[in-house]
Amino acid sequence: MLEILKKSLKKAPIVKRGKYPYFIHPITDGVPAIDPKLLDEISDYIIEYCDMNVDRILSIEAMGIPLATAISLKTGIPFSIVRKRQYQLPDEIKISQSTGYSKGELYINGVEKKDRILLVDDVISTGGTLRFLVKALEKKGVTISDIIVIVGRGDGVQQLAGEGIRVKTLVDIAVSEDGVSILEDTGETN
Numbered sequence: 001m002l003e004i005l006k007k008s009l010k011k012a013p014i015v016k017r018g019k020y021p022y023f024i025h026p027i028t029d030g031v032p033a034i035d036p037k038l039l040d041e042i043s044d045y046i047i048e049y050c051d052m053n054v055d056r057i058l059s060i061e062a063m064g065i066p067l068a069t070a071i072s073l074k075t076g077i078p079f080s081i082v083r084k085r086q087y088q089l090p091d092e093i094k095i096s097q098s099t100g101y102s103k104g105e106l107y108i109n110g111v112e113k114k115d116r117i118l119l120v121d122d123v124i125s126t127g128g129t130l131r132f133l134v135k136a137l138e139k140k141g142v143t144i145s146d147i148i149v150i151v152g153r154g155d156g157v158q159q160l161a162g163e164g165i166r167v168k169t170l171v172d173i174a175v176s177e178d179g180v181s182i183l184e185d186t187g188e189t190n
């Protein structure tokens with residue numbers, strides 16, 4: 001299961017962002033190139049294992065975009081992107097984003113109160129991004145059917161679980177300066 005994803009992650013190069021060992025992979029960075037077979041494998045898996053009875057798929061700029069696109073094309077469900085850019089639309093919600101290596105703002109548009117959504121992202125590390133996003137969506141009255149993230153690293157999934165936020169991952173990894181290793185059978189959906 002998910003053989004293309006696992007094989008490609010094992011080959012991911014590492015660069016340092018400050019002290020943070022940052023892995024580079026097509027699904028989390030778009031480089032060197034996204035193999036459509038990889039996107040096909042991932043989107044098929046998500047459609048099979050997630051509650052797809054939703055009004056909308058919601059994902060986060062930048063690397064949530066290809067994932068949401070693939071799932072949308074296969075299911076006919078529309079998608080919205082949480083952007084790093086402000087639009088100043090009347091119902092726009094601003095949230096803070098803080099990862100292991102960056103800080104910024106995210107802007108939610110395109111979701112309605114009472115919408116049922118599937119939340120999809122490429123990677124979870126500290127869990128900081130999803131924590132703020134989920135809280136803002138719940139405050140607005142949006143129902144989240146599932147939160148699905150392709151790659152889990154660090155303790156973000158456990159942190160959020162302790163706060164009642166359940167995140168499913170396809171594959172969990174450990175990252176060091178030497179490379180990526182796959183933590184077998186720890187992904188929530190496998």
Ligand SMILES: O=P(O)(O)OC[C@H]1O[C@H](OP(=O)(O)OP(=O)(O)O)[C@H](O)[C@@H]1O
Pocket residue numbers: 028029060061062063064098099100102121122123124125126127128129130156
């Ligand atoms: O669990 P966390 O520590 O919050 O990290 C996870 C976030 O990091 C990445 O975002 P990034 O801002 O790097 O986005 P991009 O590369 O997709 O633009 C990823 O897309 C998540 O949104």
Ligand SMILES: Nc1nc2[nH]cnc2c(=O)[nH]1
Pocket residue numbers: 021022023024025028029099100123124125175
């Ligand atoms: N590509 C990539 N995205 C991340 N988001 C949080 N941590 C990482 C990482 O190590 N690599």
